[in-house]
Structures are given as structure tokens and as C-alpha cells.
Amino acid sequence: MNTQAAHxxxxxxxxxxxxxxxxxxxxxxxxxxxxxxxxxxxxxxxSRDVYIDLLTDSGTSAMSARQWAGLMMGDEAYSxxxxxxxxxxxxxxxxxxxxxxxxxxxxxxxNLLSQIMIKEGxxxxxxxxxxxxxxxxxxxxxIFVDVIIDEAHDPASRHPFKGNVDMQKLDQLxxxxxxxxxxxxxxxxxxxxxGGQPFSMANLRELRSYxxxxxxxxxxxxxxxxxxxxxxxxxxxxxxxxxxxxxLREICDLTDGxxxxxxxxxxxxxxGFFACNDEEIYRKAQNMVVVYEGLHTYGGLAxxxxxxxxxxxxxAVMEEHQAARIxxxxxLGDKLRxxxxxxxxxxGSHAIFIDARKFLPHVDQDDFPAQSLAAELYLEAGIRxxxxxxxxxxxxxxxxxxxxxxxxxxxxxxxxxxYTQAHMDVVAESVEQVYLRREQIRGLKMIYEPEYLRFFQxxxxxxx
Ligand SMILES: Cc1ncc(COP(=O)(O)O)c(C=O)c1O
Numbered sequence: 001m002n003t004q005a006a007h008x009x010x011x012x013x014x015x016x017x018x019x020x021x022x023x024x025x026x027x028x029x030x031x032x033x034x035x036x037x038x039x040x041x042x043x044x045x046x047s048r049d050v051y052i053d054l055l056t057d058s059g060t061s062a063m064s065a066r067q068w069a070g071l072m073m074g075d076e077a078y079s080x081x082x083x084x085x086x087x088x089x090x091x092x093x094x095x096x097x098x099x100x101x102x103x104x105x106x107x108x109x110x111n112l113l114s115q116i117m118i119k120e121g122x123x124x125x126x127x128x129x130x131x132x133x134x135x136x137x138x139x140x141x142x143i144f145v146d147v148i149i150d151e152a153h154d155p156a157s158r159h160p161f162k163g164n165v166d167m168q169k170l171d172q173l174x175x176x177x178x179x180x181x182x183x184x185x186x187x188x189x190x191x192x193x194x195g196g197q198p199f200s201m202a203n204l205r206e207l208r209s210y211x212x213x214x215x216x217x218x219x220x221x222x223x224x225x226x227x228x229x230x231x232x233x234x235x236x237x238x239x240x241x242x243x244x245x246x247x248l249r250e251i252c253d254l255t256d257g258x259x260x261x262x263x264x265x266x267x268x269x270x271x272g273f274f275a276c277n278d279e280e281i282y283r284k285a286q287n288m289v290v291v292y293e294g295l296h297t298y299g300g301l302a303x304x305x306x307x308x309x310x311x312x313x314x315x316a317v318m319e320e321h322q323a324a325r326i327x328x329x330x331x332l333g334d335k336l337r338x339x340x341x342x343x344x345x346x347x348g349s350h351a352i353f354i355d356a357r358k359f360l361p362h363v364d365q366d367d368f369p370a371q372s373l374a375a376e377l378y379l380e381a382g383i384r385x386x387x388x389x390x391x392x393x394x395x396x397x398x399x400x401x402x403x404x405x406x407x408x409x410x411x412x413x414x415x416x417x418x419y420t421q422a423h424m425d426v427v428a429e430s431v432e433q434v435y436l437r438r439e440q441i442r443g444l445k446m447i448y449e450p451e452y453l454r455f456f457q458x459x460x461x462x463x464x
Pocket of ligand 1 (some may be wrong): 016058105106107108131132190192221224260261262263271272324
């Protein structure tokens with residue numbers, strides 16, 4: 001890596017702060033009221049009642065001055081906006097896909113992909129589910145099958161590429177149902193639900209050759225693939241001297257298309273896209289996007305949003321940006337680990353995941369330990385986090401029972417370029433305080449359960 005950042009052990013940010021947003025501190029009484037009113041669901045707390053917001057890294061990044069300036073360059077023509085062509089050029093250059101269809105965010109692209117490629121009764125293998133991705137696959141009549149390696153389900157395993165596909169699991173599925181019933185494999189970079197864990201290039205190459213033999217396309221969830229590229233450079237033999245940009249391109253060249261939530265890697269507050277190389281799939285996506293999102297040259301976005309996204313791609317592949325991004329996440333993770341707090345290892349790129357099963361071994365999974373812990377962290381210091389466990393996993397459509405996933409986690413997700421090292425210290429101190437009184441924490445009872453993606457709007461009550 002040929003930059004100044006490479007020669008320092010520290011991870012200082014490659015920017016200075018020009019404008020700040022004031023945040024409010026609350027009293028314990030105010031937080032008790034806020035969490036009660038939110039039904040003990042951190043998604044339902046008003047942001048004005050939050051001190052440090054680690055709910056998500058989605059759409060929460062700070063844009064750069066040049067991105068804000070880019071907003072003023074928005075060409076708000078209904079059709080053929082200049083910003084669309086700028087974005088298309090950037091996607092072609094950095095990701096390498098020929099065709100681009102913008103969408104309002106990632107799930108808009110997932111809807112297009114699922115509706116176009118999945119037939120009733122098809123099977124979609126993937127390296128662990130993501131909530132919206134799997135739901136769109138199911139709504140299109142498909143059945144998701146998890147083919148990630150077993151290590152991904154073990155928070156203690158130090159496997160460097162826990163996002164890898166288990167080729168045997170994949171082959172077993174293909175042998176069982178036939179390649180004709182596998183419309184594509186859904187491959188996610190830096191697997192969110194596994195703790196932000198990357199796949200390796202070697203694994204992707206093996207997957208490519210398998211898929212070529214069986215004529216199965218690989219569709220990438222590119223949401224955090226730039227961060228995945230960083231880990232490949234850091235951990236995989238032969239990549240130490242490559243740039244993140246080169247590795248990103250190599251990943252995409254081994255795949256057939258992607259869905260993208262630009263709200264993560266790409267440093268924007270809204271946006272996404274579907275991209276592919278195949279002409280026919282592109283035509284279908286172009287046709288379908290007008291039903292759900294808007295014309296194929298804006299897909300639910302304003303011209304200015306596409307401009308900010310095109311500029312965001314350039315900033316996201318900068319080595320210094322990724323060094324600081326991943327450095328900050330590690331700083332927090334190391335502090336928690338040193339304090340004995342059980343977290344998912346290795347530390348991923350976008351978040352620290354606390355192992356709520358280990359943190360609260362006395363709370364049964366159907367009493368939602370991760371949800372309870374997230375509520376408790378908010379009560380302690382106004383820190384907002386997210387449950388990624390039994391609530392997020394939802395119910396098995398066949399049995400109607402909670403899925404009780406192996407991973408019962410609380411996600412402390414770091415927005416990009418937003419908080420300082422001192423904020424991380426506050427977070428670490430607060431988690432430690434809760435850890436010291438963990439035995440007093442009880443579970444929750446769900447009193448309202450929405451039909452889809454229940455974690456967003458479910459309501460709970462403390463168990464007495
Ligand atoms: C891996 C992954 N895929 C897809 C999505 C969905 O994207 P969006 O929230 O932009 O609809 C997300 C969002 O969190 C994600 O993390």
C-alpha cells in the first residue's frame with residue numbers, strides 16, 4: 001500500500017471536521033420513558049433521544065464537502081440526467097459491470113433481481129441470509145438455503161474468511177434439486193449477519209469454476225464489498241501489494257451482477273442499484289424498475305443523489321479511508337475484548353457484534369436476550385444498537401416457530417466518518433458497566449409482531 005497511512009500503526013482519519021451536528025444528552029429517567037414508549041425496540045426510539053447512534057451504518061455516513069457540492073450539480077431532468085451517466089461510468093470503472101439500473105436503496109434492487117430470476121419453488125443458496133434479501137427471494141416464490149461454512153455460525157471461531165461458501169453444502173443442494181432449480185447463488189461481501197465476515201478470493205474462484213460447470217450465475221450483494229476487498233488484501237496470500245480498487249474489480253469480474261445498498265460502502269444517505277453484464281436480464285430490470293421505482297435513469301433517486309453516489313464510490317476505494325474505517329471498528333472491538341465482553345471474532349469491518357448468549361446465559365432465546373441487551377445499553381448511556389438474533393431471524397414459514405438462530409447478537413454498528421475515538425471510549429465504558437450488572441438483566445416478551453421483517457416494528461414488555 002503506497003500511502004502515508006500504510007507506514008503508521010495508528011489509524012487517524014483522512015479528513016478534518018468542517019461542520020458538526022450537536023447531540024443531546026439525556027437523563028436516566030428520560031431514557032426509561034423513551035425505551036418504554038418505543039416498546040423496548042431500539043428501532044422505535046426517536047433519534048433526538050439518542051446520544052451515540054450505533055443502530056446501523058446504513059445511510060448514516062457523513063458525506064464529504066465534495067459530495068455536498070455534488071448535490072448542487074444535480075441534473076433533475078426526468079429522463080437522461082447527467083448524474084445517471086456519471087454514476088454509470090463510475091460503476092463501470094470501479095465495479096466493472098456493463099449495465100446499471102439505479103434503485104432507491106438495496107431492497108429495491110433485491111426486488112428486481114428476485115422477481116426477474118426466481119421461479120416458484122426455486123432454491124437460492126447464499127452465504128448466510130440477510131433479512132431483506134431473503135424476504136424478497138421468498139416473496140418471489142424461492143427458498144433460501146444457507147451454504148456458508150459452519151465456522152460462520154460460531155462466534156468464537158477465528159477463521160479469517162468466515163464469509164466463505166461451503167462448496168460441499170452447495171454441491172449437495174445442486175445434486176438434490178438440480179441446477180435448473182437454482183437460478184443463481186446469492187453471495188454477500190463482508191457478511192452482515194455473520195458479524196461482517198469476508199469471503200476469500202480463493203473461495204470465490206472455486207465458486208466461479210463450480211458455477212461455470214453448472215451454468216449458475218453468481219449475483220453479488222455488493223453492499224460492503226469494498227470492505228471485503230480490504231480484508232482480502234490484509235489476510236490472503238498474494239494480495240498484500242494490490243490496491244483495494246484492484247481487488248474490488250477482481251471480485252466483480254468473477255461475478256455476473258450485483259445488488260447494492262449504496263447507503264453503506266458508498267458513503268451516501270440514500271441510494272442503491274442493480275448492475276449486471278447480461279443483456280436480457282438488464283432489459284428485464286430496466287422494464288421492471290419503472291413499475292416499482294421510477295424511470296431506468298433515476299430509479300427512485302434524485303439526480304443529486306446519483307451524483308453523491310458516483311463521488312462516494314471514488315472516496316470509498318481510497319486506502320486511507322478504509323484504514324481509518326476499519327481501524328476505528330477494531331479500536332472499539334479491542335477495548336471490549338480486553339474488558340472480557342464476549343464478541344464475535346475476528347472483528348469485522350462495519351460493526352462489533354456482542355454475543356448475547358454468552359453475555360446473558362440465563363435468558364432463554366425465546367425471551368430475546370439480544371433485544372433485552374440492546375434495550376439495556378440504551379438505558380445505560382443513550383447508546384442505540386440493534387438486535388441481530390431471534391427477533392431478526394423471524395419465524396420458520398413451515399413450523400411457525402421462532403427460528404432460534406445459532407447467532408444471538410447485538411450489533412454496535414459504526415457510521416462512517418461520524419464519531420470520534422472519544423465516543424468509542426464512552427461506548428466501551430458503557431458496555432462494560434452493563435456487563436458488570438449482567439446478572440440482573442431479564443428477558444422480554446413480544447407483545448406486537450408485524451408480519452414482515454418483524455424486528456423493525458415489533459414491541460416488547462419486560463418479563464417480570
Ligand atoms: C448486506 C445487506 N444487503 C442488503 C441490504 C438492504 O439494503 P437497504 O437497506 O438499502 O434496502 C442491507 C441493509 O442493511 C445489507 O446490510
